[in-house]
Amino acid sequence: MGLASFLKSRLVPAELEAQVDRIRKPIGSLGYDPWGYNNDAIKYGLSVTRQVYERYFRVQADGVDNVPAEGPVLIIANHSGQLPLDGLLVGYALASRQEKPRIPRAMIERFFPTVPWLGNLLNEMGAVLGDPVNCAKMLENDEAVIVFPEGVRGSGKLYRDRYQLKRFGNGFMHLAMKYNATIVPVGVVGCEETIPAIANIKPLANALGVPYVPVALPFIFPAKVHLNFGPPMHFDNTEIPEDIVSERVEAVKAEISRLIDKGLSERKRLF
Amino acid sequence: MTTKRRPHILVTGAAGALAQQVINQLRDTCDLVAVDFREQVYLGDDIPSYCIDFNKRVFEDLFRRYQFDGVIHLGRILSSQLTRMRRYNANVLGTQKLLDLSQKYGIRRIIVLSTYHVYGAVAYNPALIDESAPLKSAGLSADLVDSVELENLANIYLWRYPELNITILRPCNIVGPGVRNSMSSLLGSERAPVLAGFSPMMQFIHIDDMADAIVLAWQKPVKGVFNVAPQDWVAYQQALKLCGCQRIPLPSIPPIIPKAISKVLNLHSFPPFLLSFFKYPVVIDGRAFAREFDFTPKRPLKEIFRYYQNNKKPV
Numbered sequence: 001m002g003l004a005s006f007l008k009s010r011l012v013p014a015e016l017e018a019q020v021d022r023i024r025k026p027i028g029s030l031g032y033d034p035w036g037y038n039n040d041a042i043k044y045g046l047s048v049t050r051q052v053y054e055r056y057f058r059v060q061a062d063g064v065d066n067v068p069a070e071g072p073v074l075i076i077a078n079h080s081g082q083l084p085l086d087g088l089l090v091g092y093a094l095a096s097r098q099e100k101p102r103i104p105r106a107m108i109e110r111f112f113p114t115v116p117w118l119g120n121l122l123n124e125m126g127a128v129l130g131d132p133v134n135c136a137k138m139l140e141n142d143e144a145v146i147v148f149p150e151g152v153r154g155s156g157k158l159y160r161d162r163y164q165l166k167r168f169g170n171g172f173m174h175l176a177m178k179y180n181a182t183i184v185p186v187g188v189v190g191c192e193e194t195i196p197a198i199a200n201i202k203p204l205a206n207a208l209g210v211p212y213v214p215v216a217l218p219f220i221f222p223a224k225v226h227l228n229f230g231p232p233m234h235f236d237n238t239e240i241p242e243d244i245v246s247e248r249v250e251a252v253k254a255e256i257s258r259l260i261d262k263g264l265s266e267r268k269r270l271f
Numbered sequence: 272m273t274t275k276r277r278p279h280i281l282v283t284g285a286a287g288a289l290a291q292q293v294i295n296q297l298r299d300t301c302d303l304v305a306v307d308f309r310e311q312v313y314l315g316d317d318i319p320s321y322c323i324d325f326n327k328r329v330f331e332d333l334f335r336r337y338q339f340d341g342v343i344h345l346g347r348i349l350s351s352q353l354t355r356m357r358r359y360n361a362n363v364l365g366t367q368k369l370l371d372l373s374q375k376y377g378i379r380r381i382i383v384l385s386t387y388h389v390y391g392a393v394a395y396n397p398a399l400i401d402e403s404a405p406l407k408s409a410g411l412s413a414d415l416v417d418s419v420e421l422e423n424l425a426n427i428y429l430w431r432y433p434e435l436n437i438t439i440l441r442p443c444n445i446v447g448p449g450v451r452n453s454m455s456s457l458l459g460s461e462r463a464p465v466l467a468g469f470s471p472m473m474q475f476i477h478i479d480d481m482a483d484a485i486v487l488a489w490q491k492p493v494k495g496v497f498n499v500a501p502q503d504w505v506a507y508q509q510a511l512k513l514c515g516c517q518r519i520p521l522p523s524i525p526p527i528i529p530k531a532i533s534k535v536l537n538l539h540s541f542p543p544f545l546l547s548f549f550k551y552p553v554v555i556d557g558r559a560f561a562r563e564f565d566f567t568p569k570r571p572l573k574e575i576f577r578y579y580q581n582n583k584k585p586v
Binding site: 032034111114118131133 | 506509
């Protein structure tokens with residue numbers, strides 16, 4: 001037995017491996033897809049994420065069955081907490097569901113591919129550079145894609161602005177309409193408390209070429225996370241002016257806001 | 272009774288393994304003339320072979336003598352060969368001469384071999400780049416300008432002289448027996464450099480499949496620009512592993528360090544201007560070509576890598 005297979009036998013539970021193998025991804029002969037997703041790497045990734053999901057953040061996910069079992073899907077969620085932990089947890093919730101699991105793809109910030117090791121690691125786990133062409137091609141491939149329309153405006157916000165939705169970009173709505181993708185809104189509650197930031201050192205962020213440098217404790221708090229998946233939303237592909245598209249985006253935003261409020265009211269304590 | 276005239280084709284880059292594969296596939300049905308600027312190669316008694324610089328006047332004599340119907344232009348000097356100036360002369364000015372002569376002598380079909388390098392490797396590249404994507408590499412490295420210029424020229428002639436029926440092929444990494452490009456030498460070596468922490472997705476096409484693609488393109492005169500790549504992908508470092516290469520990581524950030532190392536050690540197969548291709552993925556979408564020309568690659572990646580694993584010192 002080689003080292004790789006030994007490690008795999010120790011780290012990856014057999015039922016999780018079977019679960020991943022059950023999910024049919026459009027991959028090539030060596031287990032990769034064009035964006036760098038790797039069928040073996042994801043098994044390690046999910047094993048580690050399982051501990052983080054179940055033990056550390058003790059995630060409570062409701063309505064995950066609202067995500068259709070097949071076809072193009074855009075999972076739209078609020079973004080928070082400095083690190084893209086919310087994407088990881090939403091992804092795991094869908095990959096680990098008992099009925100017809102899916103491995104969704106997360107759109108990530110443009111600076112990640114320039115970071116050694118981390119960029120490749122994220123790609124192997126299914127994360128993809130947040131480019132509209134990537135999103136369009138993946139929807140064509142019938143993938144489920146996690147999008148945070150707030151982008152860094154959401155993830156980089158300070159603790160005092162928690163649970164306030166920032167401006168949503170319209171890009172996801174255009175893609176959903178063009179590729180006839182189902183939109184599943186998700187309200188994430190808890191990630192705001194994982195890395196509470198009191199300030200953002202903008203000059204340092206500019207100098208380093210990163211989106212933000214938060215002033216926060218170098219620690220991720222084990223806040224209990226609630227994920228509320230809302231009912232699927234469909235939008236037709238008629239020729240409409242941009243302000244009507246914005247109205248549709250606002251409808252999704254309002255639904256996410258409702259789901260966040262639901263999560264906040266369900267939450268009994270922070271940790 | 273008159274017999275149908277066999278098509279006369281000029282094949283450039285005849286000293287390369289790919290041209291020889293194409294010649295072998297077409298020699299039974301076409302009358303071929305082979306040229307190469309590097310050396311004269313013997314391809315059998317039935318195929319005249321010349322060593323000619325396209326920029327010399329004698330090149331035109333070939334057009335006068337053989338009355339070509341088509342040109343298969345595979346004689347692009349690779350970015351890892353010769354100096355920048357000589358590459359520009361051969362690839363850009365030489366190709367212009369070739370296209371001018373083709374127009375003058377009424378050629379009806381031209382296939383130009385380009386490369387996926389024209390798209391340029393940047394961190395923001397989406398995957399499955401299609402043919403309408405901008406060609407960024409000219410802005411990234413002066414050493415790749417000739418590749419982009421060659422394409423621009425071919426594109427101008429494509430639209431200005433539609434009767435030439437120009438098809439430009441942009442293949443991914445062509446590898447396999449006899450291929451002498453930088454990727455093939457990396458896969459065939461005992462040890463290969465990698466940029467620490469970067470293992471971009473890559474595509475490889477077997478030389479026999481690429482020859483099939485060129486022959487298919489010859490047989491169906493549909494003009495345009497097409498990517499040629501199989502629907503299969505692998506990370507660079509994994510490819511090296513499967514070829515039995517020991518990976519030598521070079522420090523990857525800041526980018527000036529690997530460039531300096533490559534320059535000082537004079538790494539021919541890992542040149543400074545190609546380093547970004549070992550850092551960021553350039554994954555092209557070959558589906559348009561596959562659909563239009565009914566092309567299916569037959570040699571899987573595993574077979575390609577097995578060849579390199581078993582032939583660590585290719586001839």
